[in-house]
Amino acid sequence: MGPAEPLPIRVPVGEGSPRWASRTVQRRVLLVVHNVTSAGRLWDLLPLFHDDFRVQLLVTSTGSSAFQGGVRELFADLELPVLPWEQALSTPVDLAISASFGGELAHIQGKLSVLSHGVGYTKKLGTPGAGSREPTFGLSPEWLLADDGAPFVDGFVLSHPEQLERLAQACPEAVPSAVIAGDPCFDRMLAGRPYRDRFRRALGVRDGQRLVVLNSTWNPEGFFGSGGGQDALPSLLPRLTAELPADDYRLAAVLHPNIWHGHGPGQIRAWLDQALRAGLTLIDPVHAWRQALLAADLVLGDFGAVTYYAAALGTPVLLAADGQGRLDPEAPLAEFVRRAPRLLPRSPLRPQVEEALGGHRPDTTPAEFVTSAPGRSAALLRRHFYALMGLPEPAAPASLEPLPLPPYNPPRTTAPLHVRTRVQGADITLERSTEQPYDAAGDTHLSVHEDTRHPGDLELADLITRAGRADDPRLGGPDLWTAEVLRRHPHCAAAAYVTGPGACTVRVRGHGLYRLTAGSGADADPAAYASSLYAWLANGGTVPARGLTLRVRTAAGTHPVVVDAVDDGDFGGFVAFA
Numbered sequence: 001m002g003p004a005e006p007l008p009i010r011v012p013v014g015e016g017s018p019r020w021a022s023r024t025v026q027r028r029v030l031l032v033v034h035n036v037t038s039a040g041r042l043w044d045l046l047p048l049f050h051d052d053f054r055v056q057l058l059v060t061s062t063g064s065s066a067f068q069g070g071v072r073e074l075f076a077d078l079e080l081p082v083l084p085w086e087q088a089l090s091t092p093v094d095l096a097i098s099a100s101f102g103g104e105l106a107h108i109q110g111k112l113s114v115l116s117h118g119v120g121y122t123k124k125l126g127t128p129g130a131g132s133r134e135p136t137f138g139l140s141p142e143w144l145l146a147d148d149g150a151p152f153v154d155g156f157v158l159s160h161p162e163q164l165e166r167l168a169q170a171c172p173e174a175v176p177s178a179v180i181a182g183d184p185c186f187d188r189m190l191a192g193r194p195y196r197d198r199f200r201r202a203l204g205v206r207d208g209q210r211l212v213v214l215n216s217t218w219n220p221e222g223f224f225g226s227g228g229g230q231d232a233l234p235s236l237l238p239r240l241t242a243e244l245p246a247d248d249y250r251l252a253a254v255l256h257p258n259i260w261h262g263h264g265p266g267q268i269r270a271w272l273d274q275a276l277r278a279g280l281t282l283i284d285p286v287h288a289w290r291q292a293l294l295a296a297d298l299v300l301g302d303f304g305a306v307t308y309y310a311a312a313l314g315t316p317v318l319l320a321a322d323g324q325g326r327l328d329p330e331a332p333l334a335e336f337v338r339r340a341p342r343l344l345p346r347s348p349l350r351p352q353v354e355e356a357l358g359g360h361r362p363d364t365t366p367a368e369f370v371t372s373a374p375g376r377s378a379a380l381l382r383r384h385f386y387a388l389m390g391l392p393e394p395a396a397p398a399s400l401e402p403l404p405l406p407p408y409n410p411p412r413t414t415a416p417l418h419v420r421t422r423v424q425g426a427d428i429t430l431e432r433s434t435e436q437p438y439d440a441a442g443d444t445h446l447s448v449h450e451d452t453r454h455p456g457d458l459e460l461a462d463l464i465t466r467a468g469r470a471d472d473p474r475l476g477g478p479d480l481w482t483a484e485v486l487r488r489h490p491h492c493a494a495a496a497y498v499t500g501p502g503a504c505t506v507r508v509r510g511h512g513l514y515r516l517t518a519g520s521g522a523d524a525d526p527a528a529y530a531s532s533l534y535a536w537l538a539n540g541g542t543v544p545a546r547g548l549t550l551r552v553r554t555a556a557g558t559h560p561v562v563v564d565a566v567d568d569g570d571f572g573g574f575v576a577f578a
Contacts, residue, residue, distance in 0.1 A: 008083075009081055011093045012025070012081060015213065026391065027054055029058065029094065031061060031080070032096055035138060037099070041117040043074075044185055045097065048398055051504065059075060061082075062087055097385070105153075106146045114156055117271060118304075119308045119312075121328070124325070126138070131196035136170065137458045145171065145173060151174045153174065155388055157376075164333070184377040184400055186309060186377075188372050193311065196294050199304055203295055203409055203410070207556065208387045211249075213298070216255055216259060222321055223320045225321070241434040247555075249353075253282055254285060254306055255268065263544075274415070277453060281411060289306065293315070293520050299315055303322055303326060311340070312366035377400070377551070378399050415453075416446055416457045417434060417451065418434070418436040419432045419443075420441070420443070423443070427550075427553055428536060431555040432531065443535060445535070449465050450464055459491060462492065468481075488510055492509070493538075496527055500529055513568050516533060517562045518560075524556070529552060529559070547564040
């Protein structure tokens with residue numbers, strides 16, 4: 001037993017377990033985890049056994065995957081009895097379910113059902129350089145037959161008949177065990193579609209903003225990988241934040257769990273630090289990636305399953321990596337990759353993104369081949385599992401867990417933003433990005449978050465911003481903080497303290513203190529409202545005692561902002577004459 005192996009358990013299975021168990025069950029179901037990726041698909045299935053007092057759920061890890069990071073944490077969240085792999089192999093069970101072929105599955109003492117942890121079986125996995133001779137993972141004798149040449153899988157779950165056709169060609173011996181039972185992962189996304197707006201708000205996507213999701217599968221030829229002939233991502237990330245205005249686009253990234261746990265979440269954040277400070281958000285690759293996909297307006301992806309799911313949902317896709325022969329050429333995913341529009345990483349990005357969004361015509365083919373039984377996987381899978389166990393199904397309808405609403409995770413941009421404005425009456429047209437385009441028109445100023453990585457940025461700032469609670473005792477509240485900022489940075493003209501999703505307090509040197517509040521229909525970053533007020537005042541505007549309403553225009557729409565002057569109190573003289 002290696003140091004990572006848990007100790008053998010004695011309850012509810014193990015030596016003397018009948019003496020210690022509170023309940024006697026009729027069936028044991030063992031979930032066999034290869035890595036975090038496969039575990040995610042098994043978690044989809046848990047509700048199929050809910051409320052059945054006849055069934056004891058158990059979990060084990062084969063330990064055979066190169067990607068072991070995150071497995072223990074998932075087990076802790078699941079709170080099921082964990083069997084060491086050796087004990088799992090020696091413990092009789094009525095049903096074992098795996099979402100991968102790793103480990104000695106043929107030696108499990110019980111019925112075995114295997115399902116895919118992606119969009120069917122699509123990727124080649126064999127001897128490098130074997131070309132078309134490489135077997136397709138999960139659809140070849142290498143994976144489906146035991147040493148004696150006999151099939152060892154009792155239930156081989158497929159999501160579409162086309163997979164059965166390829167199985168019949170590659171390994172006809174396994175056809176009798178095949179069952180077409182849909183795709184529970186996709187069914188959960190289909191059920192979550194009505195809540196798209198909630199998922200968008202959870203990511204801080206504002207009305208009119210477009211959410212661009214970057215997605216990568218895990219191997220070197222993926223979008224995040226450094227192989228495949230070009231390593232586009234390091235140079236692409238800063239250009240995305242530079243070319244896509246911050247108020248018009250929201251950026252998020254969904255990375256394969258094998259990337260996340262293979263290199264380590266801390267390393268991923270270290271590599272992506274500049275992009276994160278520019279507003280990119282990393283999505284939980286186990287619990288929140290489907291919600292992000294439902295929220296997306298565009299996916300910049302590769303040949304992985306997540307990109308194909310996006311296309312199946314009708315979302316525009318631009319491929320940044322095609323896998324260079326990693327896919328079974330007969331798989332629908334391979335055909336999709338051959339036809340999908342490409343991202344040209346060395347060409348201007350904004351026109352490509354706008355064309356993909358504006359010219360998109362949904363392709364029904366991916367949805368057709370993801371599953372032949374949309375919305376029916378729960379019923380089909382439970383019927384299959386209970387038949388293998390020889391147990392009547394529960395009377396209640398089979399169902400899957402709804403996708404949870406993720407925690408509120410808005411962008412936190414601490415990189416300096418170059419702000420371009422044009423003032424026409426009370427209308428202020430505004431664009432903010434991390435770099436100044438060479439052909440930028442209009443007046444410009446620099447907006448810098450107080451937590452910028454480089455303190456020297458604050459000495460160049462025209463506007464310094466921060467977000468926090470109005471009663472945060474550490475900052476002293478908006479009035480005190482804005483005064484302290486202007487005192488500390490004498491070359492800065494304005495300071496803005498964001499107190500909520502539609503409100504901020506702005507102090508402008510030589511003008512005074514103002515409260516800005518989003519008007520009816522407004523939904524932009526309050527720091528953008530602050531930039532608009534600064535531009536308005538810099539162009540000779542004044543705020544009357546009764547206040548005024550500015551109209552902040554971005555590509556996402558027009559946002560009325562109510563501006564009210566506030567009595568400066570003890571800070572007025574300092575601000576006016578400093």
